[in-house]
Amino acid sequence: MTLLTHDRYCDEIARQAGKVEELLTAGADLGATVPTCPEWTLEDLVLHVGRALWWTEHTVRTRARAEVPMDQVSGVEGPGVRGDAAALAQWFARSAAAVTGALRAAGPDAYAWSWMGRHDAAFWARRMCHELIVHGVDGALAAGRAPGAPASEVAADALDEWLEIVEFVQRALPDGPAKDLRAPGRTIQLHATDTDPALGADWLIGLTPDGVTWRRGHEEATAAVRGPLASVLYLFYRRLPLDAPDLEVLGDRELLEFWLAKASFG
Numbered sequence: 001m002t003l004l005t006h007d008r009y010c011d012e013i014a015r016q017a018g019k020v021e022e023l024l025t026a027g028a029d030l031g032a033t034v035p036t037c038p039e040w041t042l043e044d045l046v047l048h049v050g051r052a053l054w055w056t057e058h059t060v061r062t063r064a065r066a067e068v069p070m071d072q073v074s075g076v077e078g079p080g081v082r083g084d085a086a087a088l089a090q091w092f093a094r095s096a097a098a099v100t101g102a103l104r105a106a107g108p109d110a111y112a113w114s115w116m117g118r119h120d121a122a123f124w125a126r127r128m129c130h131e132l133i134v135h136g137v138d139g140a141l142a143a144g145r146a147p148g149a150p151a152s153e154v155a156a157d158a159l160d161e162w163l164e165i166v167e168f169v170q171r172a173l174p175d176g177p178a179k180d181l182r183a184p185g186r187t188i189q190l191h192a193t194d195t196d197p198a199l200g201a202d203w204l205i206g207l208t209p210d211g212v213t214w215r216r217g218h219e220e221a222t223a224a225v226r227g228p229l230a231s232v233l234y235l236f237y238r239r240l241p242l243d244a245p246d247l248e249v250l251g252d253r254e255l256l257e258f259w260l261a262k263a264s265f266g
Helices: 006-025 042-061 085-106 121-142 152-172 229-236 253-262
Strands: 037-041 187-192 202-208 211-216 223-227 248-251
Touching (some): 006 042, 006 085, 006 121, 037 042, 037 121, 042 085, 085 121, 121 152, 152 187, 152 202, 152 211, 187 253, 223 253, 248 253
Antiparallel strands (some): 202 211
C-alpha cells in the first residue's frame, strides 16, 4: 500500500469538485432525488459536500486542536438562495478552492484535529479526495449519468482507506453496526480485473473473532467479488448493488450481503 502525495490528493480534490460543478452548470435538476441517498435532492447533496469542504478548510487553516462546531465555520451557510444552480456552482467552486488552498499552504504534516485519531492535514487531504469521488458518483446518478472511474491508483487508495475506516469504527464504536462484523474462519476477496498487476489491486478481508483484518493480496476466500476496480470500490461504498452487470460474485453471497449491511456507515 502506497499513499498518494499530498499534492496529488489536492489535485484530485480540485478535479473531482470540477465534475460536480459541471453537473450544475450543465443544467442538472437540483430537485432530482439522489438514488443512492434518497433522503437528499441533488441540491442537498452539493450543499452537504460543500459544507464538508468549508469545515475542513477551517479545521486545517486554523490548525484546530479539537472538533469545530459547524456554526463557527464561515461559508457553510451556502449560496444564500435555494434553487439557483449558478449560485450553488459558484459557492461550491469557492469551497473547493478554499480547501485545496488551505491544504497546500499547510503541507501534509501540519496539525489538524480529526475524528479518526490521525491529526494532520494529510488525513484531511486524503479524506476529502475520497469523499468527493464517492459523492461524485451520487451526483452523477442523480443527474442520470453513468459514474466515471477515478485513476486506478486513486481508486485503490480509496478502498484501502475505506477498510481502515471499517477497522477504526469497529474499535471506536464497539456498540455500532460494525460490531457484528465477525465471522470466524470466513474471508472476503476483492479482485480488480482491469488494473496493472503491479498495482496489487487485490484485498483479502478477514472477519475474525477480534474484529476485521485486511491486507493486499490474492488468496482463496469464502466469498469473492471480481470486476473493474471502480465498480468494486463503489460496491463497497454501497453505490452499486451486488448484481451490477460488471461484477462477478463467487462463493458465499450471503457473507457479502452481511458485510454490506453491517459496514453501513459512510
